Amino acid sequence: MQTTSLFSSFTTALAGFAALFFLSLFSPLPAAITPAHIGYHSEVRLVSVEDLPLPLAQFTTVFWDPRDTPSLRKLMRLTDAVKGKRVLEIGTGTGLLAACALQAGATHAVATDINPSAVLNARFNGTLFGFANRLEVRQVTLAQPDAYAIIRPEERFDVIISNPPWVNRLPQSIDEFALYDASFRLMRTLLDGLPQHLPPGGRALLAYGCVDAIKTLRSECAKRGYTFRVVDDDRDLDKLPEEFLPGMLLEVTLPDRR
């Protein structure tokens, strides 16, 4: 049993590397790039979404479930939500949303993550897609995990996007940071920093699929005088299961002081 599963992980990893190598032959990169070029030697899966022309690489422990964010990706793909804009993505994972923003015409994206494999993964995908000079991926530390801990005080973005962890629970391992946001600290610090990092009237686009998180977001926005809006979704929060898919797209807008 163990030999079979070892064999199957080995063949999956081999297939992943072979596919990435094959892909790289058709990518705009001058030379082939594989995860080994950036010092990553564990398993790689290939995953796709309709928004991007090539599959993305997914490294071990890095989150993947595009059912969290179909409305956010569709909004970026079909409207001017990010076109010509500077975007900050908090909690980038594979780099999926930052890549979709750049694909949709964002001029520049800064993407953060607390999982070191996600930081490598998003940088790798950025390079694979030819976005390396428009995508900056930054490592958040466990010691200082607030939403803007690695964003300079004077840095401003036109739009902030995130598919943050949804459940109010303490993560026990690095991959659980994709799912759990203890006391909703990431959510609260993300909201606290909006006036400093967005222009007046600017907005954050957030994906959540958890009733508790969405109700908390709504009340935390009200406390801060922000406008909270559910975007194009008529599902009733009081009739949904505690956690649900696809995720709901929430827009948080700052007061326009001009």
Ligand SMILES: C[S@@+](CC[C@H](N)C(=O)[O-])C[C@H]1O[C@@H](n2cnc3c(N)ncnc32)[C@H](O)[C@@H]1O
């Ligand atoms: C639900 S996953 C979303 C990943 C990606 N945006 C996507 O949609 O596929 C949440 C991500 O947030 C990251 N994360 C959790 N806490 C964080 C923090 N304090 N700062 C930055 N990233 C964090 C996790 O490591 C994970 O990659």
